[in-house]
Amino acid sequence: MIQNIDNLNSLPEPISIIEVEEIKTEVENLKQCLQSVSRLDLEIESIKPALSQINGIQQHLESLDISAGDLHDYARQLKNNVEQRINQIYLTTAELDERTQKFLQIPEQLKDIELLTTELDQRTIVLDERTCSISKIEQQLKAVQYLTTGLDKRTGHLLNSTHNLDQMQQQLTNLHELINGYVKTTDLENVLSCLSKEFSQQIDIVVNNRASEINQLLKDIRPAYQYELVIDRSGSRRVLMKALEEAQQRLIIVTPWLSKYSINKEILYKCRTILNQQAKIHVGWGHLSDIGKQSHPTQMTTQQFLQSVTQHSKNCGWKYDALPDLQKLEQEYSGQFQLKLLGTHEKFLVCDRSWAMLGSHNFLTSGTYSSERELGLLTNDPHIITDLISRFDNAKNLETKD
Numbered sequence: 395m396i397q398n399i400d401n402l403n404s405l406p407e408p409i410s411i412i413e414v415e416e417i418k419t420e421v422e423n424l425k426q427c428l429q430s431v432s433r434l435d436l437e438i439e440s441i442k443p444a445l446s447q448i449n450g451i452q453q454h455l456e457s458l459d460i461s462a463g464d465l466h467d468y469a470r471q472l473k474n475n476v477e478q479r480i481n482q483i484y485l486t487t488a489e490l491d492e493r494t495q496k497f498l499q500i501p502e503q504l505k506d507i508e509l510l511t512t513e514l515d516q517r518t519i520v521l522d523e524r525t526c527s528i529s530k531i532e533q534q535l536k537a538v539q540y541l542t543t544g545l546d547k548r549t550g551h552l553l554n555s556t557h558n559l560d561q562m563q564q565q566l567t568n569l570h571e572l573i574n575g576y577v578k579t580t581d582l583e584n585v586l587s588c589l590s591k592e593f594s595q596q597i598d599i600v601v602n603n604r605a606s607e608i609n610q611l612l613k614d615i616r617p618a619y620q621y622e623l624v625i626d627r628s629g630s631r632r633v634l635m636k637a638l639e640e641a642q643q644r645l646i647i648v649t650p651w652l653s654k655y656s657i658n659k660e661i662l663y664k665c666r667t668i669l670n671q672q673a674k675i676h677v678g679w680g681h682l683s684d685i686g687k688q689s690h691p692t693q694m695t696t697q698q699f700l701q702s703v704t705q706h707s708k709n710c711g712w713k714y715d716a717l718p719d720l721q722k723l724e725q726e727y728s729g730q731f732q733l734k735l736l737g738t739h740e741k742f743l744v745c746d747r748s749w750a751m752l753g754s755h756n757f758l759t760s761g762t763y764s765s766e767r768e769l770g771l772l773t774n775d776p777h778i779i780t781d782l783i784s785r786f787d788n789a790k791n792l793e794t795k796d
Contacts, residue, residue, distance in 0.1 A: 486635060512787070516780050624770035628762045630755040633772060637745040638664035641673050646744040646786050648678035648736070651759040657716035659760075662723070669727045676756075677720065679785055682737035684713075685792065691737045693794045695722070699735065711757065735787075735793035741770075745784050749774045752782070 399494045562750060605790065624630050637645055638661070645668070685691045694702070723731045742752035753770020773779075 402464040403733070424553055428591075440635060448634050459796075464702075471538055491742045513698075519776060519780065531762045560786075562709070582772045584649040605618060620773060621775070622772045624751060624753055624772050626768050627755050627760065627764060627766070630751065630753060630757045630768060630770050631762050633751045634661075634743065634757050635664070637743055638668060641668050641745050642671070642674075642746070643746045644676065645746070646676050646678070646742075646783065647758065648738060648740045648742050649756050649758040650679065650681035650739050650741075651713040651756055652716045652720060653713055654716045655712075655720075655760050656756075656758050657719065665723060665731070669723070669730050672730070674730050675723075676732045676734060676786065678734045678735055678738060678740070678789065679717075679758075680792070681713075685737050691792055693792050694735075696735075699793070716758075733793070734789070734791045736789050737792055738789075742782055744779055744786075747776070747779055747783070750779045750782050 403760055449724075461680065624633055634647075637647075669675065679697065682691060685694070696717070700711075700717075703711070703714065720731075724733055740752075740755055741754065742750060743757075744750045749771045749772065751770050753768060755768040755770060
């Protein structure tokens with residue numbers, strides 16, 4: 395008990411109320427500070443992901459700084475490469491311009507080459523024909539030599555016969571002298587006359603046979619060209635259809651007027667068929683009187699030509715009412731189908747280089763309904779064919795494009 399009292403004596407001195415209040419205040423402040431610390435801890439925890447992102451961004455920025463340097467170097471190299479490429483493009487463009495100029499000259503050169511090729515083809519055909527003719531003539535000459543040899547032999551026989559005849563006449567003379575006293579003169583003359591007639595008949599037979607052989611040989615020597623008359627409109631219409639079916643390379647048709655009376659759906663279909671087979675069709679058209687100035691025809695567009703036709707005669711539009719259909723073919727088959735305004739009254743056609751027809755019928759103007767008489771000539775004579783082709787190709791085209 396006494397010890398406890400001693401312990402009590404060692405207790406601190408009592409604290410005043412004021413000090414207690416101050417302690418309470420400090421404790422409250424400490425609590426608030428602890429709360430603030432707790433809140434800061436929470437905020438720090440919430441900021442940590444952002445800090446991590448910031449660190450990552452910093453690292454990324456450092457790598458970007460390195461990449462930017464590389465990109466700068468690459469951009470400098472790329473600039474140098476681009477400049478080199480541009481210089482190469484300038485050089486290539488200059489070279490291309492030079493080549494383009496050369497290419498622009500090619501069409502004119504091609505035209506000259508085409509003209510030379512056409513002329514060469516024509517001369518080649520003529521040469522082939524002449525070569526063929528020479529071969530035939532050589533064969534025929536051999537036949538002539540053979541026949542001449544036979545004729546020489548027969549002539550020798552004939553001479554021998556004549557010689558024998560002279561001998562026989564001499565013998566007859568001698569016989570006449572021997573039997574002069576026994577036979578009357580008239581009887582002897584009759585005998586001689588019969589013998590002379592017999593030998594004359596034999597001579598005539600030999601000569602006639604030889605003449606027949608020579609005539610046959612002359613027939614063989616003649617060129618194997620064919621000439622056939624084309625009678626009336628039905629005949630020329632058949633020839634036109636034949637040309638539209640057989641043409642494989644080039645079909646030339648020249649006639650002044652282009653009417654639907656002739657150029658119907660069948661004609662247009664056949665034209666398309668051979669054009670689709672890569673053949674060419676060239677049509678010469680337009681009558682000179684429809685152009686206006688007949689003495690000095692000038693070039694004009696198709697529209698101007700049709701206006702001229704209307705001015706001269708208001709009822710003649712039917713003559714060219716098939717022209718739009720043919721112009722459509724010219725647009726669809728550019729380079730294959732060609733319309734050539736000639737100012738012409740010619741009527742002819744040439745199928746490839748095989749055969750040609752020329753005559754009086756306007757076979758692209760009218761059909762076969764009229765009974766009016768027409769006449770034409772169909773031939774495979776290469777000289778006529780070549781002349782017709784040259785006449786068409788060398789004719790001036792009076793049409794100018796719009």
